[in-house]
Amino acid sequence: MDLKEKQKEIWQNKINKGFNTTNVEKEFCLLYGEVGEAYEAYRKKKDDLGEELADIAIYLMGLSEMLGFDLNDEIENKMNKNVKRVYKKVDGVNIRISD
Numbered sequence: 457m458d459l460k461e462k463q464k465e466i467w468q469n470k471i472n473k474g475f476n477t478t479n480v481e482k483e484f485c486l487l488y489g490e491v492g493e494a495y496e497a498y499r500k501k502k503d504d505l506g507e508e509l510a511d512i513a514i515y516l517m518g519l520s521e522m523l524g525f526d527l528n529d530e531i532e533n534k535m536n537k538n539v540k541r542v543y544k545k546v547d548g549v550n551i552r553i554s555d
Contacts, residue, residue, distance in 0.1 A: 459517075466518045477522060484519070486515055487519060
């Protein structure tokens, strides 16, 4: 799957279907709602957990497009940053000690 292409497809679907493409705050709220639905599906051991996780990804990619971020690049940059971080376990909790 080409994440950049999917992000564009998701955005085009939002336009085609008349979904929100201007209100950033609303998109954050809708994304938050999808996370809640996924948690409920997990907690209640529902069969649609995978679909709920997909909804989160779809909303996140749509929001990224709305805000002008290439989510693929952002993920790659963040993963590269995370791999270099050093952690130390203190009282059973990982504490970052360097970037």
